[in-house]
Amino acid sequence: MTLLGQFALWAALLLGLWCVAISFSGRWQGRPELSATVVRSVYAVCGALVVASISLWVGLINHDFNIEYVAAYTSRNLPSYYTFSAFWAGQKGSLLFWAVVLSLFASAAQLLTPRRYADLMPHVAGVTTAVVVFFVCVMLFAANPFERLGFTPADGRGLNPQLQNVGMVIHPPMLYLGYISITIPFAFAVAALLSRRLDTGWIHAIRKWTLVSWLFLAVGITLGMWWAYVELGWGGYWAWDPVENASLLPWLTMTAFLHSVMIQEKRGMLKRWNLGLIVGTFLLSIFGTFITRSGVIASVHSFTQSNVGYFFLGFLAVAGVLSFTLLYTRWPALEAEVRLESILSREAAFLFNNLLFVGIAFSVLWGTLFPILSELVRGTKITVGPPFFNRVNVPLGLLLLALTGVGPLIAWRKASAANLKRQFIGPVSTGVVTLAVLLALGARDFYALMALSLAGFVAGTIVQEFYRGVRARRRMHAESAPVAFGRLVARNRRRYGGYVVHLAVLIYFVAFSGMAFRREMEATLKPGESVELASPFGHTYRLTHMGISQYETLNRIVSAATVSVTKDGKPAGLIISEKRQHVDSFKRPTFEPSTEVGIRSGLQEDLYIVFAGSVQGTEEAVYRFNINPLVWWLWFGGFVLAFGAVLTMWPGGGPLATGPTRAQAGYEVTLVGAGAK
Amino acid sequence: MKAGHKFLLGAALIVGGVGFLIAEGVKETGVYFLTPTELAAKTASDPTFVENVGFKVGAKVVPGSIRRDQDARTIDFVVSDGVKRYPVTYRGLVPDTFTDANDIEVVVEGRLGRDGIIRATDVLAKCGSRYEAVPEA
Numbered sequence: 121m122t123l124l125g126q127f128a129l130w131a132a133l134l135l136g137l138w139c140v141a142i143s144f145s146g147r148w149q150g151r152p153e154l155s156a157t158v159v160r161s162v163y164a165v166c167g168a169l170v171v172a173s174i175s176l177w178v179g180l181i182n183h184d185f186n187i188e189y190v191a192a193y194t195s196r197n198l199p200s201y202y203t204f205s206a207f208w209a210g211q212k213g214s215l216l217f218w219a220v221v222l223s224l225f226a227s228a229a230q231l232l233t234p235r236r237y238a239d240l241m242p243h244v245a246g247v248t249t250a251v252v253v254f255f256v257c258v259m260l261f262a263a264n265p266f267e268r269l270g271f272t273p274a275d276g277r278g279l280n281p282q283l284q285n286v287g288m289v290i291h292p293p294m295l296y297l298g299y300i301s302i303t304i305p306f307a308f309a310v311a312a313l314l315s316r317r318l319d320t321g322w323i324h325a326i327r328k329w330t331l332v333s334w335l336f337l338a339v340g341i342t343l344g345m346w347w348a349y350v351e352l353g354w355g356g357y358w359a360w361d362p363v364e365n366a367s368l369l370p371w372l373t374m375t376a377f378l379h380s381v382m383i384q385e386k387r388g389m390l391k392r393w394n395l396g397l398i399v400g401t402f403l404l405s406i407f408g409t410f411i412t413r414s415g416v417i418a419s420v421h422s423f424t425q426s427n428v429g430y431f432f433l434g435f436l437a438v439a440g441v442l443s444f445t446l447l448y449t450r451w452p453a454l455e456a457e458v459r460l461e462s463i464l465s466r467e468a469a470f471l472f473n474n475l476l477f478v479g480i481a482f483s484v485l486w487g488t489l490f491p492i493l494s495e496l497v498r499g500t501k502i503t504v505g506p507p508f509f510n511r512v513n514v515p516l517g518l519l520l521l522a523l524t525g526v527g528p529l530i531a532w533r534k535a536s537a538a539n540l541k542r543q544f545i546g547p548v549s550t551g552v553v554t555l556a557v558l559l560a561l562g563a564r565d566f567y568a569l570m571a572l573s574l575a576g577f578v579a580g581t582i583v584q585e586f587y588r589g590v591r592a593r594r595r596m597h598a599e600s601a602p603v604a605f606g607r608l609v610a611r612n613r614r615r616y617g618g619y620v621v622h623l624a625v626l627i628y629f630v631a632f633s634g635m636a637f638r639r640e641m642e643a644t645l646k647p648g649e650s651v652e653l654a655s656p657f658g659h660t661y662r663l664t665h666m667g668i669s670q671y672e673t674l675n676r677i678v679s680a681a682t683v684s685v686t687k688d689g690k691p692a693g694l695i696i697s698e699k700r701q702h703v704d705s706f707k708r709p710t711f712e713p714s715t716e717v718g719i720r721s722g723l724q725e726d727l728y729i730v731f732a733g734s735v736q737g738t739e740e741a742v743y744r745f746n747i748n749p750l751v752w753w754l755w756f757g758g759f760v761l762a763f764g765a766v767l768t769m770w771p772g773g774g775p776l777a778t779g780p781t782r783a784q785a786g787y788e789v790t791l792v793g794a795g796a797k
Numbered sequence: 798m799k800a801g802h803k804f805l806l807g808a809a810l811i812v813g814g815v816g817f818l819i820a821e822g823v824k825e826t827g828v829y830f831l832t833p834t835e836l837a838a839k840t841a842s843d844p845t846f847v848e849n850v851g852f853k854v855g856a857k858v859v860p861g862s863i864r865r866d867q868d869a870r871t872i873d874f875v876v877s878d879g880v881k882r883y884p885v886t887y888r889g890l891v892p893d894t895f896t897d898a899n900d901i902e903v904v905v906e907g908r909l910g911r912d913g914i915i916r917a918t919d920v921l922a923k924c925g926s927r928y929e930a931v932p933e934a
Binding site for chain 1: 800801803804807808811812814815818819821822823825826827828829830831835853870889890892893894896
């Protein structure tokens with residue numbers, strides 16, 4: 121099968137090179153049969169990569185340990201779903217995964233894009249295929265997943281125990297899907313620049329794609345937080361690790377883009393900015409891959425060091441120079457059609473929102489690269505950690521949260537004093553009342569107070585928007601409240617879906633602020649001994665160490681420590697935390713021991729128990745206990761966010777969703793009155 | 798004042814604010830990342846470095862130097878880059894990757910005491926085979 125896979129990779133490379141050459145030569149212009157061939161070669165590359173992927177999967181499932189990749193990531197006793205997901209567990213396989221998914225996306229883009237953008241499509245084919253070709257080259261010349269060993273090991277090395285988690289089966293592909301799908305909007309942006317079709321056409325063509333990749337990134341990041349929380353055992357979910365930051369960066373600029381395109385659609389402003397943002401987002405996604413794979417910056421999540429990093433660095437440089445040069449040559453054609461009319465307008469609120477998103481992205485990038493930068497400039501390596509990122513980003517994030525409330529309320533073009541009063545009285549009062557209640561309850565952390573009262577303000581704006589929408593429908597159509605609510609959302613999916621996403625964002629902020637009140641305690645306990653721990657919600661937990669049991673299962677030897685919990689004097693069950701030593705099928709240990717955290721999750725707070733080890737092999741155990749308030753809401757926020765985003769992009773919907781798509785090349789439709797709602 | 802100017806003022810405030818927060822954040826929270834050799838050079842050239850300045854040291858744990866005291870939850874070990882050695886003492890739980898196996902790389906955050914022992918406030922361990930395992934030949 122490796123021969124077939126190898127052959128498929130070479131076929132993909134040659135077909136891809138042909139597609140790229142024809143596309144960028146421009147020979148297809150005015151020759152429909154040649155354009156059609158360019159598009160068909162996208163499907164051909166995709167077919168070749170699908171064949172390569174199937175060959176790798178066949179190798180994995182058949183335990184063909186002669187294949188280096190199979191021997192390195194699986195073993196005979198590995199559960200079959202992890203054997204399946206080992207496809208993307210390692211460097212080489214994940215490169216193939218990336219390439220095949222990108223070419224599937226590229227094919228989907230060719231198939232699903234309406235015919236009116238037909239003259240963009242050969243350009244799009246060229247750009248997407250160029251990226252695919254890059255990945256195929258990395259595989260063929262640096263990290264070939266089909267490489268064979270000189271001998272056949274009896275069993276494989278097995279999958280890292282920390283990757284043996286359901287979250288790890290879905291988290292990386294989600295994140296990859298996000299990273300990868302950014303290429304499609306980027307390809308359309310480059311196509312628009314190349315073809316000089318610089319109206320809002322390309323923006324309409326990619327609206328769904330940007331939302332899809334934004335959603336995958338958001339879900340991938342949230343799943344990553346969940347994985348870190350349940351698997352890494354340090355008690356939190358976000359450590360500002362370089363790899364975490366790398367996934368956040370394109371998400372930040374993509375979020376900025378989702379907002380700023382609305383201004384271009386409505387007002388014909390920000391054309392250069394939008395193109396810059398989408399190019400930047402693509403480059404950041406490649407940068408993220410570079411960070412994860414090169415080992416330049418030490419991170420707990422990275423693959424080991426390899427020369428693959430140089431390929432990515434080179435690609436990053438070439439893609440950056442080419443895109444920005446192209447943008448520069450089209451600069452004069454991207455003049456804004458109107459100027460900003462008032463600082464008190466939705467345009468201004470969106471501009472500030474964009475600056476904040478980019479500012480946050482810049483500070484995260486700066487902090488991530490700081491060890492390298494300081495060594496280059498000053499000769500000493502200086503690192504910054506979570507305190508730096510929190511110090512910089514908490515104030516900026518809160519400002520952004522405030523704008524989340526302001527944006528939807530303020531009028532387009534120019535807000536009048538009456539508009540401001542009518543829109544803001546309710547939400548601002550909600551925020552003030554939230555603050556007063558929290559102060560009365562004794563909360564004192566400044567940033568948490570700010571976050572929660574701003575969340576109150578934003579919640580106020582969202583409720584007010586829904587309420588007014590329902591009220592207007594009931595007046596106009598004499599509908600009952602639930603019917604009016606349903607139709608309101610169904611007919612304006614983009615707008616109300618957006619509000620649901622805002623709701624999710626404020627739930628995230630509430631969950632983040634909960635961590636300001638976390639409690640932690642370490643204890644060494646003999647069986648029967650117990651400790652008491654008070655929670656910020658005023659509950660008292662009594663934790664009694666019951667003992668340690670040892671047993672062997674499927675692919676590991678387990679020491680399980682059991683804690684009996686009472687909450688406010690009432691029994692609240694047993695929590696088990698484990699130390700696991702994974703072994704291969706000959707019972708030889710593989711990897712270092714890993715910890716399985718015991719978590720009792722609730723709406724108010726999580727009790728998080730880590731069994732850190734036993735004292736000299738006795739039943740005396742060392743524990744770390746954490747009480748993490750409001751963590752559950754983070755996972756819940758993830759569902760709300762996904763729901764809102766899907767609602768926004770659901771086919772059909774209101775007039776905004778279809779938009780002024782009849783705009784012809786070089787002709788801009790500006791909806792002057794559209795904002796006066 | 799025109800809307801454009803007001804916006805530029807606001808933008809300047811945001812950009813300036815971000816710049817200020819970054820500069821101040823780096824100044825307040827930046828930590829030296831040194832090898833044991835560099836640490837020795839630093840303390841030789843600047844005696845106030847001892848006890849006063851926090852830093853991180855990236856080095857390997859000297860095999861066999863680990864002493865664990867589970868009751869007090871303290872751990873003592875020696876780090877080295879092959880040239881200079883520093884003893885470390887740490888109170889707290891070390892991560893799973895901190896094993897007694899040979900050749901583990903650690904990052905120790907803390908301060909140097911007058912007695913030449915690093916008082917660690919945090920210990921991170923990175924194992925070369927973390928995700929990418931080399932099959933035994």
